[in-house]
Amino acid sequence: MALKNRIDMVLVAKIIYLVLVIFIIISPFAFIFYRAITYRKPTGIEFVGLKFFYQITEDYWKALGNSIVVGLLVSLFDFLIAFPPAYILNKYDFKYKKLIAVILVAPMFTPDVVAGVGLSSVYFRYYRLYGTLLGTVLGLASTSYPMMFLPLLVSIRNLDPTYEEAAKTLGASPLHTIFRVVLPLIGPGIFSGFLLTFVWSINNYLLPLFITGPGIDLLAVKLYSDIRWWGLLGRVAAEASILQLVTFGVMLLYLKTLGTKYLSGFSF
């Protein structure tokens, strides 16, 4: 009897702990949605429906469109520069392999402010890319491509080499093998990298703040300045909800199709 009680206690403690952790993790996100549909009055809280969403002006929707375009371009560019090293590092052995891998992953850990100060100064002085679409895409890619690189690295490592060998024996050229065999087989890894870099770049406000300036309106940047200056307004919560919905939609797609398998790549 005493033993049974103890087991129950452990179970109860476990459930309380889990519920608490889930609550803590999810509540900030959920609370933004809640704020967007309610209005605080001194007397209490009033439900206002979608009123705040109608207050969002045209330029915010344009900024959302810009953000999505920039996000897609960043993901595409990330794939183009991350695939060759991911493939070569897995398939070939050479000197300084580890060092190259480290240099390829390290940008992910560079704080956005440092990258922002550095990129904005070279953009100003040499590249003349400040405030342009090209500059924004290339700058955002510089800290986000490890998120494409790591899933690719993991998926190419897990790829059974017999398929490639079979293709080679049957007379396919190396490029043909890559396009017809390797790329389709690592499709989930590519998809995973695409979604992660996309989500990362549409939610990045700090780097565009430095390198884009007023040139292109991005929703995350507009949202950031609104949060700083008009944080208490319901309209701002509604804007945040919209960007959040896009993000959650993409992430839901990710988890539905792939699960958390490719995230484990981030712990190497």
Add this chain to the structure above:
Amino acid sequence: MTKLYNYLVYLALVPTVIYIILFWIIPIAHVFVISLTHKDSFLMGSPEFVNGQNYETVFSMYGESIRNSILLPFSAAVLDLVLGYPLAYLLVRKKVLFQNVIRASLVFPYFGDLYISYGLWNMFLPGGLFDIFYNIFGISYKQILYTPYAVVFGFSIFTLPFMVLYVSSNLQEVDYVLEEAALTLGASRIKTFFKIILPLTLPGAIAGFLACFGWNLGGYLIPLLLGGVESGNVITVKIVYLTLQIHNYGVAAALAVILTMMTMFTTYLTFKVTKFIK
């Protein structure tokens, strides 16, 4: 022919290498150069070199920011270890409720800190979710919001998934047979934990700790919104203020150099612990 082809393969690395040199190595190197120039003279076309003057300014005026930048992420990483380690254990070893919800929530840090900070700030303000808590303990919201505790709380929620990911991927490699053997041979659960599980998952826990610490070093909006002027006085906030508002790029770059040193050292240690480099 095959030999030639092997060399040609490395040509495919060239675009990536050029891109990284142009958009990562050169900008970071320029941060070092700017840290030696006066205010925004570098951006305006005629750099005025002032040697170590900016660093003197940093150490005399921004010592507090540097101290906060180390202490706040460090405390958050400790809190993450305490909160995240049991969660990772439960996820790997036991069948738990809401398994999918927890796994799904592990992707939240990739969204950036925009929502975490804004959501928490709204929750801490009067009329938010913490009203019940304030009423029970009879305190004002100012005793929580705009204190270091709020910043540490925000930081630790932001990076909790990293801790869970690192520890659980380490724990998956530890054979459950070892635990069972210890339990069958008469060791208590507590003893099994300290003698078997903890030593074997220590690399994962240390890597998770370092990842949480390093990730939070670059956190900007969480200290700004939750810490206010005094408690949110960290390096990143100061850099944004110095560059975008008063255009003192020299001092900002000196701060950025210090921040870069700290993150690079942390990243190096993380790689070392996870055996990414030997």
